[in-house]
Amino acid sequence: MRARFISGTLATALLVAATIVNVPPATAVKAPAIISLGDSYISGEAGRWRGNGNYPYGSRYGTDLAAYNCNRAETSCSYDPKLIYGTSAAECDRSIGAEITHVEKVRVNREVFRITPVNRLNIACSGATTTDVTKNSFKGEAPQVQQLRNYASSRDIKLVVLSIGGNDIGFGDIIKSCVTAFTLYYYCNTSLAGPVKQRITALYPKVRDTVRAVQDVMRNAGYRNGSYRMVVQSYPVPMPAGKDNRYPETYKQRFEEGGCPIYNVDADWARNDVLPDLASTIRRAAGATAAEYLELRNALEGHEVCAKGVSQSNSGDTLGHPHAKRNSEWIRWIGGLAQGYVQESLHPNAYGQEQLGACLGHMASRSKNTFDCRIGSV
Known part of the structure; x- marks a missing residue:
């Protein structure tokens, strides 16, 4: 009797083991994610600053988000840019408040996906050109499409956003030339207009091919057309029209x-x-590649650096009680006035990035192939 019991138990165990061996492994569920690629206007350059404050010490009238260990009056502080840019400080400058970090959900066809903060990915890098996205290692990192390939296999990418082209036409050098012209009393546009026009004309195939390279990565990673969204965005205007500048x-x-x-x-x-x-x-x-397009030229209108109707922070503003967003400049001023990095100049600051994030979030949560974002539309 005991022998039959042992034999039956053993047979049952063997049957269970055989069944387990034949069960296919469970497929891991990938988390829905969104990702930004490109240059400084989407990496989060200037995200260290919440408005502009013309004071060289302390929290700079509550604008320097890298300030810590301040005295009570905030006239003396320590600074750590890594609080905002992490390990990318002084290089890619990916800020903790970059545009992509403000997007909470994405609509793909009729389904809405909630995106947790950890899955709002940012591989854009300040100074990147089209070839740094598609081919070149840049600032010690692999080409951005290669980084995208890795994320596409580990996450379920639902939105890819690209900002590129400004460095290809030398926009930073254009600004430097115009600042030099101001200090030497001549106009920069008279000598730059023709060459810049030519650079922009030559840019078209570079941007088109960059979008296609991104789409190829997604296709090769198993993503079907319509299973994710690809958005290409333009650049916000950083300075007001001459008549709307509040300074002589x-x-x-x-x-x-x-x-x-x-x-x-x-x-x-x-x-x-x-x-x-x-x-x-x-x-x-974007049109040539069937990508979506986000127009941002007027997204920060009325809040450009030196615009009438807004102002810098002042001595009554602190980190805990900052100058109100509605009254602030959303673009980092030129040169930093002895604050931070020169490369942050004329980029959306923390307030500006929040606004651009609202633009992208509005488009992402709706079925819009194009969206012209303006103040009041989000």
């Missing part, structure tokens, strides 16, 4: 006080010619 065209007021040392005619040229031409080129590239 003097060195003391535009350079030392305002941080916008560019003549009205040069600012108008950038606003009315360069950025519209650049946006048109990016939009054409």
